[in-house]
Amino acid sequence: MPNDQTPTNVWGKWRVTVEDVEELTGFTFFDKVPEVVRKSLRKQLDEEQIPGEIVRFGSPWRFTMCDPAVMKLATATEGLVFVSERDAPFEAFSWEETGALTPRLVCKLGGHDETEPVTQTECRPFFDALTEEQDWHGDEEKEQTRKYRELRVVFESEVTNRAIFRVGTIDVTYYIVGRSPAGSWIGVKTQATET
Numbered sequence: 001m002p003n004d005q006t007p008t009n010v011w012g013k014w015r016v017t018v019e020d021v022e023e024l025t026g027f028t029f030f031d032k033v034p035e036v037v038r039k040s041l042r043k044q045l046d047e048e049q050i051p052g053e054i055v056r057f058g059s060p061w062r063f064t065m066c067d068p069a070v071m072k073l074a075t076a077t078e079g080l081v082f083v084s085e086r087d088a089p090f091e092a093f094s095w096e097e098t099g100a101l102t103p104r105l106v107c108k109l110g111g112h113d114e115t116e117p118v119t120q121t122e123c124r125p126f127f128d129a130l131t132e133e134q135d136w137h138g139d140e141e142k143e144q145t146r147k148y149r150e151l152r153v154v155f156e157s158e159v160t161n162r163a164i165f166r167v168g169t170i171d172v173t174y175y176i177v178g179r180s181p182a183g184s185w186i187g188v189k190t191q192a193t194e195t
Contacts, residue, residue, distance in 0.1 A: 018042045034074035036092040069158040069180045070094045076154040077188050080147045082174070084192035090151075093175075095185040106165040106175055110189070116167050123162045123176060127152045151188070159186060170195055 018029050019042040030038045070092050077090035095109045103118035112118075130148040137145065155162070159178025167173045172194055177187030 017044060034071075034078065034092065036070050036074045036094065067094055067180050067182050067184065067186060069182070070186045072154050072158055073151075073186065073188050076147070076151040080151060081144065082190040082192060083144075084194060086191065086193040088191040090188045090190045092188050093186065094180070095177075097185055098183055101161075101163070101165075101177065101185055103165060106177070107167055109185075110167060110173060110175060112167050112173070117169060119166045121164045121166070123155070123164055126164050126176070127155075155187075 022028060022042065030041055033041070074092035077092060080090050081087045082090065097105065097109060099105075103120055104114065107114055107116055107118050127148065131145060131152055133142060133145050155176065155178070159180055162176075162178035165175040165177065167175070170193060172192045173189055174192065175187055175189045177185055180186040
């Protein structure tokens with residue numbers, strides 16, 4: 001926006017996204033919000049019509065609401081840790097891809113090198129192992145098991161065509177993914193170190 005004293009009500013053309021402001025200032029906004037929600041908020045641009053202003057139709061900046069199923073997954077994974085040699089949190093995600101999900105496509109959508117090994121498995125054994133309470137579990141392990149049960153319920157009620165993709169060999173990324181009611185691929189991902 002020009003730094004002059006010209007009075008005008010056509011200031012809407014100077015609107016920018018939160019992402020633009022973060023890049024210009026180095027500040028981080030919404031840092032206490034789940035990442036999947038934060039990503040959506042950072043890219044939104046207010047297109048509310050200002051009285052006396054002409055609205056730009058066909059703008060590349062469109063308000064896109066985050067898939068409610070992704071929001072539920074993000075909430076279910078708060079504070080949940082996948083235990084391996086590297087304990088890692090879970091992160092909810094959404095891929096706008098609507099075609100068949102193949103191991104190679106998961107690699108591409110996840111930003112991995114196309115030469116990374118990818119295996120696909122069923123979700124049931126993964127969740128069975130994590131949701132079964134053991135005799136040796138203390139309070140912390142019991143709480144994690146409870147949270148895994150909650151995640152499983154949300155995941156199984158919100159998505160279809162469920163699968164798990166394991167990308168990598170030692171430093172591994174797990175994608176627990178399925179089709180949302182809106183038609184996109186959604187899920188949660190985490191990382192592990194497996195030697």
